[in-house]
Amino acid sequence: MNVMEVNFENFDTEVLASDKPVIADFYADWCGPCRMMRxxxxxxAAERSDVKVVAVNVDDEEELxxxxxxxxxxxxxxxxxxxxxxxxxxxxxxxxxxxxxxx
Amino acid sequence: MYDxxxxxAGPAGMTAAIYARRAEKSVLVLEARSYGGQxxxxxxxxxxxxxxxxxxxxxxxxMYEQATALGAEFKFERAVSIKDGETKTVITSGxxxxxxxxxxxxxxxxxRLGIEGEEELIxxxxxxxxxxxxxxxxxxDVAVVGGGNTALEDALYLADLANTVYLIxxxxxxxxxESTVARLRERENVKFVLNSRVTKLIAEGSLKAxxxxxNDGSKTLLEVKGLFAAIGRIPENKDFGDVxxxxxxxxxxxxxxxxxxxxxxxxxxxxxxxxxxxxxxxxADGAVAATEAIKYIAELKQ
Numbered sequence: 255m256n257v258m259e260v261n262f263e264n265f266d267t268e269v270l271a272s273d274k275p276v277i278a279d280f281y282a283d284w285c286g287p288c289r290m291m292r293x294x295x296x297x298x299a300a301e302r303s304d305v306k307v308v309a310v311n312v313d314d315e316e317e318l319x320x321x322x323x324x325x326x327x328x329x330x331x332x333x334x335x336x337x338x339x340x341x342x343x344x345x346x347x348x349x350x351x352x353x354x355x356x357x
Numbered sequence: 358m359y360d361x362x363x364x365x366a367g368p369a370g371m372t373a374a375i376y377a378r379r380a381e382k383s384v385l386v387l388e389a390r391s392y393g394g395q396x397x398x399x400x401x402x403x404x405x406x407x408x409x410x411x412x413x414x415x416x417x418x419x420m421y422e423q424a425t426a427l428g429a430e431f432k433f434e435r436a437v438s439i440k441d442g443e444t445k446t447v448i449t450s451g452x453x454x455x456x457x458x459x460x461x462x463x464x465x466x467x468x469r470l471g472i473e474g475e476e477e478l479i480x481x482x483x484x485x486x487x488x489x490x491x492x493x494x495x496x497x498d499v500a501v502v503g504g505g506n507t508a509l510e511d512a513l514y515l516a517d518l519a520n521t522v523y524l525i526x527x528x529x530x531x532x533x534x535e536s537t538v539a540r541l542r543e544r545e546n547v548k549f550v551l552n553s554r555v556t557k558l559i560a561e562g563s564l565k566a567x568x569x570x571x572n573d574g575s576k577t578l579l580e581v582k583g584l585f586a587a588i589g590r591i592p593e594n595k596d597f598g599d600v601x602x603x604x605x606x607x608x609x610x611x612x613x614x615x616x617x618x619x620x621x622x623x624x625x626x627x628x629x630x631x632x633x634x635x636x637x638x639x640x641a642d643g644a645v646a647a648t649e650a651i652k653y654i655a656e657l658k659q
Contacts, residue, residue, distance in 0.1 A: 285489065286397040286414035312493075323563050325493040325583065326480040343480025345391055347433060 257292075257299045260308045262317050270336040272306050275355040279309045280319060280329040287345035288328040294348035295330075305355055330354060359385045361650050362447050362456040364436045367394025368636050369626025370462035371420040371429075372643025373650075378427035380651050385454055386424070387447065389435035393417025394464050395627070396636055398489055405636055416636075436463075441600045441619050443657070457657055458650040461597055461609060461617075462625040462643065465590040465634075470502065474558045482564025487511035487585050494519050499583035500567060501525065502555055508587035509533040509541050515585065516544045523579050525550045525569060550577075555584070592628040604630055615646035621653050 257279070260268045269276045279295050281288035299307040312319040312327060322331060322338075331341040332354035340354045349357075361377050363370045366388035377384045386392075396402065396413035403410060425431065434449035445459045467485035469475055475483055484490040487501070491514055500523040501512045509531065512524045524541070529551050531538050541547055550569055556576070557568035566580045592607045601617040601624070602610040608631075609624035611617050617624050625642035627634045 284400050286393070286400065286412060286417075287391075287489075289414050290391045290393060290397050290417070319493070323481065325482055325563070326484055326486075326490045329480055341480075345397070347390065 255299050255303070255307070257295050257307045257309050260310055261315055265310075265318055268306075269308060269333055272333070274304060274306045275339075276306045276308060276333040277351060277355060278331045278333060279307070280312050280322070280324045280327055280331070281309060282311060282313050282327055284313075285327050291328050291345050291351075294351060297348060298351060302352075305352075358444070359383045359430075359454065359456040360654055361385075361458045361460065361647070362387060362445070362454055363460045363462060364439075364447065365394070365462035365464055365626070365628075366392035366421070366431060367462060367464045367626060367639065368396060368416075368420065369464070369639040369643040369646070370394075370460065371417075371424045372640040373460050373462060373625055373647040374424040374429040374643075375420075375427060376644050376647035377651065378424065378429050380647075382651060382654065384429045385456065386429055386431045387436045387449055387454070388431065388433050389450075389463075391433070392421045392431065398486055400488065402636065437596055439597050439600050439622065441622065443621075445621060457654045458621045458623065460615075460623045460625055460643075460646045460650055461594065461601070461628065462639075462646070463593040463628050464639075465592045465627045467586070468589045468591050470555060470586050470588065472555060472558055474560060478558060478560055478564050481562065482560065482581075482583055483558070484583060484585050485587070487514050487587070490583070490585075491515050491518050494583040496520050497582045498580060499523070499585065500550075500555075500579055500581045501585045501587060503587035503589075504528060504531045504533065505587065505589070506533045506537060507589075509537045511585050511587050512547055513537070513541055513544070516541075516547050519583070520546065522547045523550050523581065524548070525553055525555060527554045528552065550579070553577075558584070590627070594628050613645070615642055615649055621650075621657070623650055 360382035363386045399413035434451035440446040498521045499519045504526040552572040556570040559566040611624040615623045623646040625646035626639040
């Protein structure tokens, strides 16, 4: 699977109602650390069928950024059963991203 | 066994790798986070020769591609200590590696305020980069801590976005350029909170307010959603202080030839004692340190 871009309209169905744990990457195109971290998210999406990886462009999706209290990016939030279970802010390696959903 | 281990894949470390590989030395670059270092957060670099406008990300990718194309090996592991000797051993989060010479190019990180709850609030109101995170505080009240150029430039940048910007500084006077101070004084939405320091963070999931105490001990509550700390940077050398000399600020004592007190261990970039910490001087250090390391290895093998 690839990283799926999500927006305000499909966030509830794709993320909150997902039967798999979700890693949601809040990013922007101008954010260097976000671009630096993207390959790790691409790898997780390709390698792990038990985890769903989505991306939220905070410039396009201000309501979602506001709703989840994003004040620094990259910000990766883990969701399970519609609830936020963990989050990480700043450029982190792949294993730290995976640790958010239990490794 | 490598000829050279370079700790840190910022501009200094990657330049060192390029020089070492062009001299056909085997090179391992160890990096705790991701290559590029501090420049990755800079959207537009305008002072690197021949690249009038380039993003830090793009420059980092070009350096990385150049170093790997030349045959430098990168491992993304945190170096936790160096064992000195004729053969140097670098212990990392993932293993241990040996080399004839080591270049320490770990750079620096943002100095923390040192207030309870600070770490947990990073990304929830606490920030060390106004240009990175300022956009999330449009029309909100924010505070900047510091008195140098970075702090005042951050306050100017935020004044265009935020509602009110409080500039909190522990003294009356600023270290920043007078012209920057004057420009900031013209802004109606900037309030100066001088002779004061932040003493408490008030949060409920995210930052809600900060308590400020002035030099007379009286306390004020500022209701801000964002607190931008710009109180300098600290070198990330502390894990290596047992084998190489550091100064009071934690910088590796090394001159322009990048030699440390330990033979075969060199320092390059922002973590070295130096006058000017810039991308171009970091790259220059990388070239010098690699060349000195190559000379050292040649002497060793004689």
